[in-house]
Amino acid sequence: MSVLPTDNPAARRRGSGASGLFAVPALLMFVVFALVPLAGAVVLSFTHWDGLGAITWQGLSNWTRVLHDPLTGNALLLTVKIMVVSWVVQTPISLLLGVFTAGTQRYRAVLAALYFVPLLLSSAAVAIAFKALLDPNFGIGGAPGLHALAQNWLGDPDLVLYVVIFVIAWQFVPFHTLLYQAAVRQIPDSLYEAATIDGAGRLQQFWYITLPQLRNTVITSSTLMITGSLTYFDVVFVLTAGGPGNSTRLLPVDMYLTGFQANDMGDASVLAVILVVIGLALAFVLTRFSGFSRMRSEQEGL
Amino acid sequence: MTGSVTSRRTVLAGLAALVGGTAVGCGTSGPSTGASGGGGKGSASVWIISGVTEKAFQNSFDSWNSAHSDQRIGVQSFANDPYKQKIRTAVGAGQSPTLIYGWGGGVLNSYVQAGSVDDLSDLAADPQLKGRFLPSIAKAGTVGGKTYALPNNGVKPVMVYYNKDLFAKIGAQPPASWGELMALVPKFKKAGTAPFTVSGQAKWPLLPWLSYLMDRIGGPGVLNDILANKPDAWSNPAVTQANEMIQQLVKADGFVKGFASISTDSGADIALLYTGKAAMSLGLPATYQTIQTADPKFISDGKLGYFPFPTVEGGKGDPANVAGNPSNFWSISASASAAEKAAARAYIKSDLLNAQYAADLLSVGNVPPVANLDAQLAKASDPEYFKAIYELASKAPNFALSLDQALSPQQGDSVLTALQQIFLGEISPKKFASTMNATISA
Numbered sequence: 104m105s106v107l108p109t110d111n112p113a114a115r116r117r118g119s120g121a122s123g124l125f126a127v128p129a130l131l132m133f134v135v136f137a138l139v140p141l142a143g144a145v146v147l148s149f150t151h152w153d154g155l156g157a158i159t160w161q162g163l164s165n166w167t168r169v170l171h172d173p174l175t176g177n178a179l180l181l182t183v184k185i186m187v188v189s190w191v192v193q194t195p196i197s198l199l200l201g202v203f204t205a206g207t208q209r210y211r212a213v214l215a216a217l218y219f220v221p222l223l224l225s226s227a228a229v230a231i232a233f234k235a236l237l238d239p240n241f242g243i244g245g246a247p248g249l250h251a252l253a254q255n256w257l258g259d260p261d262l263v264l265y266v267v268i269f270v271i272a273w274q275f276v277p278f279h280t281l282l283y284q285a286a287v288r289q290i291p292d293s294l295y296e297a298a299t300i301d302g303a304g305r306l307q308q309f310w311y312i313t314l315p316q317l318r319n320t321v322i323t324s325s326t327l328m329i330t331g332s333l334t335y336f337d338v339v340f341v342l343t344a345g346g347p348g349n350s351t352r353l354l355p356v357d358m359y360l361t362g363f364q365a366n367d368m369g370d371a372s373v374l375a376v377i378l379v380v381i382g383l384a385l386a387f388v389l390t391r392f393s394g395f396s397r398m399r400s401e402q403e404g405l
Numbered sequence: 406m407t408g409s410v411t412s413r414r415t416v417l418a419g420l421a422a423l424v425g426g427t428a429v430g431c432g433t434s435g436p437s438t439g440a441s442g443g444g445g446k447g448s449a450s451v452w453i454i455s456g457v458t459e460k461a462f463q464n465s466f467d468s469w470n471s472a473h474s475d476q477r478i479g480v481q482s483f484a485n486d487p488y489k490q491k492i493r494t495a496v497g498a499g500q501s502p503t504l505i506y507g508w509g510g511g512v513l514n515s516y517v518q519a520g521s522v523d524d525l526s527d528l529a530a531d532p533q534l535k536g537r538f539l540p541s542i543a544k545a546g547t548v549g550g551k552t553y554a555l556p557n558n559g560v561k562p563v564m565v566y567y568n569k570d571l572f573a574k575i576g577a578q579p580p581a582s583w584g585e586l587m588a589l590v591p592k593f594k595k596a597g598t599a600p601f602t603v604s605g606q607a608k609w610p611l612l613p614w615l616s617y618l619m620d621r622i623g624g625p626g627v628l629n630d631i632l633a634n635k636p637d638a639w640s641n642p643a644v645t646q647a648n649e650m651i652q653q654l655v656k657a658d659g660f661v662k663g664f665a666s667i668s669t670d671s672g673a674d675i676a677l678l679y680t681g682k683a684a685m686s687l688g689l690p691a692t693y694q695t696i697q698t699a700d701p702k703f704i705s706d707g708k709l710g711y712f713p714f715p716t717v718e719g720g721k722g723d724p725a726n727v728a729g730n731p732s733n734f735w736s737i738s739a740s741a742s743a744a745e746k747a748a749a750r751a752y753i754k755s756d757l758l759n760a761q762y763a764a765d766l767l768s769v770g771n772v773p774p775v776a777n778l779d780a781q782l783a784k785a786s787d788p789e790y791f792k793a794i795y796e797l798a799s800k801a802p803n804f805a806l807s808l809d810q811a812l813s814p815q816q817g818d819s820v821l822t823a824l825q826q827i828f829l830g831e832i833s834p835k836k837f838a839s840t841m842n843a844t845i846s847a
Contacts, residue, residue: 153515258665258667260831360818
């Protein structure tokens with residue numbers, strides 16, 4: 104259990120923090136609920152198992168098949184698309200909304216409360232509600248004056264990905280707004296006062312004070328968005344089940360359908376391992392090269 | 406330290422009291438053979454599906470249990486989708502209930518391959534049971550000539566349901582052939598109604614189109630070759646022609662605009678039929694039940710019509726052939742104990758689809774797959790409709806199970822996606838054939 108060098112009195116004296124024993128409960132949970140299943144998935148990825156019969160060893164054949172399957176390429180491409188577009192859509196909206204709701208005026212507090220409502224809803228409920236709203240005959244397009252909204256939203260293979268991205272943004276923007284709101288409120292007033300004295304306008308203040316001060320929050324929020332977009336499953340599954348055709352068969356959806364609809368646990372495990380590797384690689388790159396791990400203060404010298 | 410020990414002891418005592426309390430509660434609720442709920446060790450158990458037919462099942466087991474206190478069967482009820490998830494894991498782990506509720510087809514096949522269910526051929530040949538079921542339905546419970554599952558629920562043949570008002574408006578008759586059907590499309594379009602409504606979003610409502618057209622063009626052999634995993638079975642010209650015909654119908658605006666966005670969640674597809682926006686819908690008897698719940702007046706006013714799937718000119722298939730879901734089935738778990746199996750077999754032999762059970766099913770709009778039902782049908786709430794369903798099922802030389810159920814789970818998943826792409830015009834019938842051929846493992 105000596106995960107950290109707690110036995111070393113020098114390390115303790117240096118004030119490296121509390122005893123490593125404090126990490127044991129979390130570590131235990133992590134090993135039992137993350138590492139063990141992960142190892143299981145890695146083993147299963149070399150076998151054939153339909154969930155019923157015997158598990159038979161397949162060697163690398165699952166891997167070669169899955170990696171050559173055009174569906175996997177399609178799933179990866181869709182996942183990258185949804186990752187990039189989601190980031191591009193969600194970041195500016197959440198940032199601006201966060202800055203806006205950080206103000207202390209009462210109407211802003213009211214609006215903020217409204218914006219946060221989607222955060223309280225479960226993904227499945229959001230997806231079911233949007234599915235009903237987007238019905239071409241009985242959805243929102245059926246309301247008087249809104250007939251232009253009666254489109255083939257979920258049935259058009261070219262359109263559906265953007266509809267999904269919209270619903271995801273609707274659901275997650277409030278969360279990121281909350282992050283930005285908190286961060287904006289942390290920025291010391293003295294910076295703005297100084298800038299005002301120097302004659303900086305509102306836009307300049309935003310550009311030269313607010314934005315740089317939010318640097319770490321942008322990184323945190325982006326990391327969450329980008330790694331999170333690997334796990335967009337519930338909304339997509341309920342909304343489109345990967346369809347029409349394979350238009351929204353993202354990596355996690357592909358994994359689920361392969362595992363639990365086609366009952367091919369071997370191939371599904373290959374996809375799961377690919378997902379884990381991509382997720383870890385992304386998280387590593389983001390924390391390593393964005394300076395997130397160093398977390399240097401943006402308020403040095405204040 | 407002492408404090409924490411005491412508190413732990415208190416907690417343990419509390420837990421013991423709770424457990425004891427529950428056990429006592431259980432013991433008093435039923436006879437000593439116990440296990441009124443999950444079916445404990447030594448007594449047979451069954452999981453049933455909640456919904457309209459739940460009552461019929463519950464009644465049947467209740468009456469069995471009250472007459473056979475030594476062979477009680479514990480009943481637990483689950484919703485459809487959670488059941489499907491749960492049963493596969495349970496069967497795989499050898500923990501399934503004694504009686505396994507199923508759909509036949511590819512899943513039954515995989516149970517048989519894994520040795521998870523018992524051969525019931527001797528039971529099916531029993532004189533007490535032999536004449537009870539419709540032969541076309543009982544066939545769906547067999548794998549390789551042996552019976553592994555016996556029907557336990559209503560028959561679900563797919564028919565075309567139509568809005569009689571909309572047909573009268575353009576002076577049309579139900580089409581008897583594909584040519585007549587295609588001729589109706591422009592007439593309905595001109596009158597401002599969509600010819601067909603279908604939920605393209607859910608994928609599975611598209612399947613009967615392919616099943617029926619394949620059968621009408623090439624006969625049951627086409628599907629049988631596919632189910633036998635014959636190489637290139639999907640390249641059969643009948644499959645290609647069926648897909649071409651589907652794409653022609655889509656191109657001619659045979660389906661309501663935006664059909665690929667319509668889900669089945671709240672019956673939005675069928676709502677178009679009874680609200681007069683679409684003239685026809687190809688569907689399971691659930692279509693009737695949905696309308697009866699949503700707009701009973703539509704049925705009682707005689708506005709709902711129905712007819713069998715049209716013939717295809719020059720096709721080889723018998724026009725009396727039917728596609729859909731023949732029924733649901735009971736299998737007996739191979740991992741059950743001898744006593745549990747004996748109880749399940751005795752129940753099937755004497756009580757499965759007996760007169761009361763059949764009447765219960767009929768009362769909720771499900772036509773049971775039993776022989777000689779005419780007298781009971783005449784007393785039903787809508788004799789004409791129930792007779793139509795019964796005749797369709799009982800006279801069918803071949804009753805094809807829905808493709809997604811009939812195929813292996815892997816192929817079922819592929820066919821759902823590929824057929825949706827056919828409807829969307831994303832792939833050609835040729836590509837469909839090659840995609841599906843690739844799923845055949847020799």
